[in-house]
Amino acid sequence: MRISELSRRSGVPNATIKFYLREGLVPPGRATSATQAEYDEGHLRRLRLVRALISVRGLSVSAAKEVVGSLGEVEGDTYELLGLVFGVWPGADGNGPAGSGGGEGRGGGEDHDEGEDADVDALVAELGWDVTEFSPARKTVTQTLNTLRNLGLDCGWRDLVPYARLAERTATLDLDQIEGPDDPLEKAERAVLLTFLLEPALLALRRLAQESEAAARYRDQGLP
Amino acid sequence: MRISELSRRSGVPNATIKFYLREGLVPPGRATSATQAEYDEGHLRRLRLVRALISVRGLSVSAAKEVVGSLGEVEGDTYELLGLVFGVWPGADGNGPAGSGGGEGRGGGEDHDEGEDADVDALVAELGWDVTEFSPARKTVTQTLNTLRNLGLDCGWRDLVPYARLAERTATLDLDQIEGPDDPLEKAERAVLLTFLLEPALLALRRLAQESEAAARYRDQGLP
DNA sequence: CTAATATAGATAGTGCCACTCTCCAACTAG
DNA sequence: CTAGTTGGAGAGTGGCACTATCTATATTAG
Numbered sequence: 001m002r003i004s005e006l007s008r009r010s011g012v013p014n015a016t017i018k019f020y021l022r023e024g025l026v027p028p029g030r031a032t033s034a035t036q037a038e039y040d041e042g043h044l045r046r047l048r049l050v051r052a053l054i055s056v057r058g059l060s061v062s063a064a065k066e067v068v069g070s071l072g073e074v075e076g077d078t079y080e081l082l083g084l085v086f087g088v089w090p091g092a093d094g095n096g097p098a099g100s101g102g103g104e105g106r107g108g109g110e111d112h113d114e115g116e117d118a119d120v121d122a123l124v125a126e127l128g129w130d131v132t133e134f135s136p137a138r139k140t141v142t143q144t145l146n147t148l149r150n151l152g153l154d155c156g157w158r159d160l161v162p163y164a165r166l167a168e169r170t171a172t173l174d175l176d177q178i179e180g181p182d183d184p185l186e187k188a189e190r191a192v193l194l195t196f197l198l199e200p201a202l203l204a205l206r207r208l209a210q211e212s213e214a215a216a217r218y219r220d221q222g223l224p
Numbered sequence: 225m226r227i228s229e230l231s232r233r234s235g236v237p238n239a240t241i242k243f244y245l246r247e248g249l250v251p252p253g254r255a256t257s258a259t260q261a262e263y264d265e266g267h268l269r270r271l272r273l274v275r276a277l278i279s280v281r282g283l284s285v286s287a288a289k290e291v292v293g294s295l296g297e298v299e300g301d302t303y304e305l306l307g308l309v310f311g312v313w314p315g316a317d318g319n320g321p322a323g324s325g326g327g328e329g330r331g332g333g334e335d336h337d338e339g340e341d342a343d344v345d346a347l348v349a350e351l352g353w354d355v356t357e358f359s360p361a362r363k364t365v366t367q368t369l370n371t372l373r374n375l376g377l378d379c380g381w382r383d384l385v386p387y388a389r390l391a392e393r394t395a396t397l398d399l400d401q402i403e404g405p406d407d408p409l410e411k412a413e414r415a416v417l418l419t420f421l422l423e424p425a426l427l428a429l430r431r432l433a434q435e436s437e438a439a440a441r442y443r444d445q446g447l448p
Numbered sequence: 449c450t451a452a453t454a455t456a457g458a459t460a461g462t463g464c465c466a467c468t469c470t471c472c473a474a475c476t477a478g
Numbered sequence: 479c480t481a482g483t484t485g486g487a488g489a490g491t492g493g494c495a496c497t498a499t500c501t502a503t504a505t506t507a508g
Contacts, residue, residue: 002454003454003456004454013496015497015498016496018457018458019496019497022457033456033503033504034456034503035454035503036456036505037455037456045376048375052374052375056368060494061494061495062494078442079438079442079443082434082438083435083438086431086434086435087435124432129432129433129436130436130439131435131439135431137427137428137429137431137435138428140428141432144280144421144425144428145425147280147421148417148421150276151273151276151417153417159401160429162397163394163397163422163425163426164432164433166390166394166397167430167432169390170390171433171434171436172437173387173390174430174434174437175437177383190377193372193377195434197368197375200364200368201368201369201384202391202427203426203427204362204365204368205361205387205388205391206391206398206426207361207419208348208359208361208362208365208391209388209391209392210306210395210399211307211353211354211355211359212353212354212355212395213398213399214399215354215355217399218301218302218306219303226483226484226485227483228483237467239467240467242485242486242487243466246486246487253485255485257475257484257485258473258474258485258486259473259474259475259484259485259486260474260475260483260484261485284465284466285466285467
């Protein structure tokens with residue numbers, strides 16, 4: 001098919017597809033001549049995935065590129081492959097390096113954001129998790145802990161342990177979901193879908209559950 | 225204190241504080257004359273919160289305004305108050321209305337994004353949750369489900385039930401954390417902190433857990 | 449064959465957003 | 479008195495995600 005059909009079937013404007021092609025989010029079509037190229041179902045599929053990552057999950061174009069890029073380099077075994085997928089870390093959003101949340105306390109401490117993962121190390125050790133030292137998710141946890149303390153809550157890594165146990169079970173569900181296909185490529189794509197696209201839904205479920213739990217605890221209870 | 229001290233102690237540039245004041249993210253100081261105003265610890269606290277919501281959580285300025293705005297209108301009982309906080313829904317990111325993820329299938333279905341929460345209704349009923357019909361989180365779940373189906377996964381609301389059960393327990397932890405303070409205002413602020421700032425960390429924990437679980441299942445296993 | 453339409457690829461432009469800069473008329477510290 | 483700060487307002491900046499235009503072909507309807 002040509003670009004217009006791709007556009008019609010995906011709902012993505014013609015010009016935007018060209019933009020994604022230029023940015024490398026979608027691989028180029030098979031050129032049939034100087035000004036003609038042929039696209040297939042794979043392109044359509046990729047286009048839909050990119051669209052979902054950007055508009056549903058809210059990834060930036062460059063983050064989405066990294067994510068789908070990891071899909072293109074499937075070479076090793078399943079473990080390596082999933083490591084590649086899970087290792088990609090376009091933050092909780094499109095954020096780059098945001099420092100450590102700014103603001104030294106009244107004492108005037110220094111800002112150092114290198115190393116300093118002592119909290120996460122302890123947490124990981126306590127949980128018995130098997131994660132590399134380079135997972136980008138580490139610094140997200142560190143930063144959150146720092147920020148919360150910065151805002152006056154006295155919380156440490158121990159407070160995260162119960163949350164981490166639940167995350168563990170969530171991850172088990174995730175991995176169960178990708179057991180299905182034998183094809184490593186399909187496994188990888190499914191991992192991307194579940195990891196990234198489920199994120200907004202998981203947060204939404206937490207909100208609904210909070211609402212429900214708050215109703216159970218505090219409704220018809222008057223002022224505390 | 226005056227604006228420069230606010231800036232020094234928060235690490236937020238002078239001009240940015242002025243911008244936040246203009247946008248209403250931080251309340252105006254107590255004016256002592258035509259060109260002088262006085263700020264207090266409350267302003268500093270608010271400024272740090274706003275900064276965290278924007279740079280750690282990745283909220284847009286307008287979303288952050290909504291969130292902190294809800295803190296200013298504490299009037300009713302604890303239930304109402306938490307409803308106000310939890311009800312604020314600046315999506316999974318700074319996204320506005322992103323349609324239903326674009327793209328009709330090959331059949332050429334129509335896009336309707338009104339109502340259509342049948343899936344979520346069933347899910348909520350199954351879970352026995354007590355949530356209003358107007359929670360913005362509802363359409364996030366609906367949209368995710370639609371998007372996943374659109375991408376070729378055959379998944380329904382039933383697949384979310386186990387995730388929802390875990391969300392339920394996460395919410396229980398959350399509500400436990402805000403039991404502490406008796407002051408409704410402090411409860412509300414804590415709810416904001418836990419709800420929004422913990423989100424990146426929860427997702428990061430899930431990633432780490434995925435990595436660890438993948439290692440346990442697939443490492444040293446060769447090609448599938 | 450011609451004419452109308454479509455296409456790939458490149459370049460430039462648009463709109464939004466989160467700041468950031470520049471001014472100016474008051475202040476205020478030394 | 480003078481130098482430096484402040485609050486306030488408006489304009490300017492840079493990044494990002496597209497979007498529009500242009501050109502040299504290609505295809506296709508007649």
